[in-house]
Amino acid sequence: MRIAEFDLERYFARWEFAVRHLLCASDVQAYPMSELLALADDEVRGLWDTLQLGYTESTGHPLLRREIASLYADVEPDEVLTFAGAEEAVFCLLNVALEPGDHAIVTWPGYQSLYEVARAAGADVTLHELHESDGWRLDLDRLRRQLTPATRLIVVNLPHNPTGMLPDRATFDALVAVAEEAGARLLVDEVYRGLEFDEADRLPTGAEAMPSGVSLGVMSKAYALAGLRIGWLATHDRELLARVAGFKDYTTICSSAPSEILAIIALRARDRVLARSRDIVATNLDRLDGFFEDWADRFEWVRPRAGSIGFPRLTVPGVRIDEWAAGLVEAEGVLLLPASQFGHPGNHFRLGFGRTDLPEALARLERYAARTLR
Ligand SMILES: Cc1ncc(COP(=O)(O)O)c(C=O)c1O
Missing domain, CATH: 3.40.640.10 (Type I PLP-dependent aspartate aminotransferase-like (Major domain))
Structure with missing residues (x-):
């Protein structure tokens, strides 16, 4: 079997564990093991304790x-x-x-x-x-x-x-x-x-x-x-x-x-697990709404209706997202996922809002944008 390289996964293999903030992750902030185990009912706790x-x-x-x-x-x-x-x-x-x-x-x-x-x-x-x-x-x-x-x-x-x-x-x-x-x-x-x-x-x-x-x-x-x-x-x-x-x-x-x-x-x-996830996503989305309002003349965004990711576009003439994202990760340790990793020619990037470090990541992105996009 021959299969083309999985561009996005190769990109994550390079960056995921090397940067300070993954502002393009698609998952929600991972559950800590101790918190998850604390949710177990007696039957499943028993299965866990006696697991072969x-x-x-x-x-x-x-x-x-x-x-x-x-x-x-x-x-x-x-x-x-x-x-x-x-x-x-x-x-x-x-x-x-x-x-x-x-x-x-x-x-x-x-x-x-x-x-x-x-x-x-x-x-x-x-x-x-x-x-x-x-x-x-x-x-x-x-x-x-x-x-x-x-x-x-x-x-x-x-x-x-x-x-x-x-x-x-x-x-x-x-x-x-x-x-x-x-x-x-x-x-x-x-x-x-x-x-x-x-x-x-x-x-x-x-x-x-x-x-x-x-x-x-x-x-x-x-x-x-x-x-x-x-x-x-x-x-x-x-x-x-x-x-x-x-x-x-x-x-x-x-x-x-x-x-x-x-x-x-x-x-x-699941009710508690999903409520936690939706809470993280909703809080982060509020912040992103503020960001995209403030930066409406530099970024365009179709607000998502669901999930933990969106696909905004950098609209500054002459600034390519691949180079801009490379500068951002170098200067601030914040990772975006440029559209090219999807084989897409647009000036878009994937933005993830499932992680609890989003406020700091966004503040760093904003600081970099203020230096480079004004
Ligand atoms: C749309 C979609 N399908 C499937 C997967 C694969 O999920 P997993 O990595 O948990 O196997 C992903 C992961 O990002 C995804 O975004």
């Missing part, structure tokens, strides 16, 4: 699958399969769901593996480009025109990385109708689900939208537990899930035993 560090069930701990299933209205535990992060789930699913000659449509700019793994699996991939001038919205008329008789899969990421876009319910329903008419499967990457700024905006899930629909979830983002490396697929298509399970035998076989138990704790306490 052997192999685990390859489909996922039965209690974990039960908790994940309960995130959906009508998904059964055996319609859930767990993975080492969402990333492994993407890799396994796309390799199983797509064959050489199949056609897939994937939203772009976006998380690279969603289209790169599809290409590596031999599929012919059409990118459905989102535009700032449209508020980064899905354009269903254009999407319809992108369909071909070979279209097997439509991949969307809602809420969206990197823009924070979230369609309204009518647009989501229309998207499902397009997939149904085309006889294509819909994969909804829902890793930022739970971080809608207005809970009324939460959409139905991919798994429940249509019989062949698939939801992709993870503990990393809204649940603030990226270090667990626990992700999942949920779908009513059990035949597909069985084939994906067979593929996973060649990747990780089964999940990490401690991580499974910690994920069960977090999911059972």
